[in-house]
Amino acid sequence: MTSLIRQKSSFNPVVISATLLFVLSLLAATLLLPEGTQNFLNTAKEAVFRNFSWFYILTFSVFLLFLILVSLGNFGSIKLGTDEEEPEFSFMSWLAMLFAAGMGVGLMFFGVAEPLSHYASPISQGDAQSAMLHTFFHWGVHAWSVYGIIALALAYFGFRYKLPLALRSCFYPLLKDKINGGFGDAIDVMALVATLFGIITTLGFGAAQMSSGLQQIGWIAESNFGLQIVVIIAVMSLAVISAVSGVGKGVKILSETNLVLAGLLMLFVLATGPTLYLLAAFSDNLGFYFSHLVQMSFKTYVYEPDNTGWFSGWTILYWAWWCSWAPFVGLFIARISRGRTVREFVFGVLAVPSLFCVLWFTVFGNSAIWIDTHEAGGALAAMTGSPETLLFAFLDYLPLSSISSVIALVIIALFFITSADSGIYVLNNIASRDKSLAAPKWQAVMWGVLMSAVAIVLLGSGGLGVLQTMTLITALPFAMLMLLMAFSLWKALDADKKYFSAKVTPTSIFWTGERWKERLEQMMNHSQEGDIRSFLKYTALPAMRELSGVMSSQYGLSVQINAMLEQVEPSVELVIEKATVRNFVYGIKSVEHEVASQLVEEDHLPHIRKTQTYLPMTYFSDGRNGYDVRYMSREELIADILKQYERYLSLLGNVGQEMMAHEQSELAE
Known part of the structure; x- marks a missing residue:
């Protein structure tokens, strides 16, 4: 079997076998023992919430502090490449691509739903500013610090050490040549499983929102599980076709078109909503977010037991989701950051996407809360139990809702397709035995079928909650692995600084x-x-x-x-x-x-x-x-x-x- 895998694919036999065994075992258990599997997953979820919530909170704060320290200290001048290497892209083009990485199905799904959910929950007690603060906390610098850790490690070891652009390379200072053996395989398996379920969860959100959008604009009579299956199969088929054809230029054009459409939709909401209120709220939101950042970074709600359910169901799930997406987004950021200094990199990765997320949620979230309190009479807040419907219900309160809803649906579909296409590339990269090998086309089909099957089975057994539970469970060991990665990166940066700052011995002056x-x-x-x-x-x-x-x-x-x-x-x-x-x-x-x-x-x-x-x-x-x-x-x-x-x-x-x-x-x- 090992020989066959090596002959017919680019896969590492150990990594792909262990991953498929885990995923197929989960699918079999879900289909054959649905009730027992559901009970097991619920027990595991509660165990993570009960025993590791503090770990997630501290870990993410460590990641953020780590990036701040390396950027402000002596390491900040180190280049991601040789000392003479210049950036591959101009500063503005690089920032634009970071902006693109900050967009996705998640922003479309939660742009309206999350602020309204917090506003209607006891955590905010009807305070719009508090609702926005918790939203920014979930989508701001903490989320991007996780992406930044992996992206910085990948770019540093790939371009500075000349190692393969792979996660196992990030542990070279600790493992040396052992990264090419069993330790490296174990790292890739953990990363592959976490990434797989992170992407599947995002696809689940996209399928649920697309089916609700089709119902909202009147193209179908009812949004149900059957329609979600059709959406998943259709979108994944397009993503696989894109990945198999290798038409990178076409995907690039679709992505850029999608960014323009998303920007236009945001400007439309800003112009047709309470414009002056939103502009003032943006400034207020920034100040309120940064002034509460330290307190929020370490808060575990141990003194507020009534809010621990909200804390687990939102913050901890988000932190797990970001961990599972980190290899996906991190690899993209690393590939475009060659030639940047560490200081430049950290500023770009933390500041630019986080500011955009604050702007996005201010426009959509504050608009939704304002409309709910001034025009809808609480109708939008009453729909927070079905978050996939909220974006389209919100657009109904603005002019030209039929057009804006169609544009929103197109944006979600394009994000869905490009995310799945990029996800296939990343999964092939992690599972590959040699990162320079071109993956056979049938591997893209295999990943598409696997992701579709897992998403459909888990959605059918318990909806988005089951997908989130699997992300939560698989992301935990990967979060622990990322702490080791940060230590490995610090060790390498320290050695780098000592190496390149070492002077010729004074004795040689006289030679x-x-x-x-x-x-x-x-x-x-x-x-x-x-x-x-x-x-x-x-x-x-x-x-x-x-x-x-x-x-x-x-x-x-x-x-x-x-x-x-x-x-x-x-x-x-x-x-x-x-x-x-x-x-x-x-x-x-x-x-x-x-x-x-x-x-x-x-x-x-x-x-x-x-x-x-x-x-x-x-x-x-x-x-x-x-x-x-x-x-x-x-x-x-x-x-x-x-x-x-x-x-x-x-x-x-x-x-x-x-x-x-x-x-x-x-x-x-």
């Missing part, structure tokens, strides 16, 4: 071609403790004595040499004593360093055979970091001491005078 063979011999032998004692005794100490003699006899300086060669940490130092300021000290001591085990085990580095080495490191009276002087000759050491003494003298008449004199007075006391 010429005259003694290159001697230098090479020193480099090819790891110094041990005896070597350092010999260096201190026969090179450093004579250099200090020669310099001391000249300073004392010709210039009258008070110079002292301290030789401590028999100590556990042998050292020598030259001290020039001063009466009113800190003494000048130039010391050299033996310092032990661990040698990385992979260097000792490397066959192509035969000169490295011990797990520790010793280096002669300088030290100074002002506590500055020292450096390795093992390659210096006696004359070069004298020159280095004079260089440090010249620095000392130049500081006496500048900032150093105050610091040195202050310290000397404290010592005198």
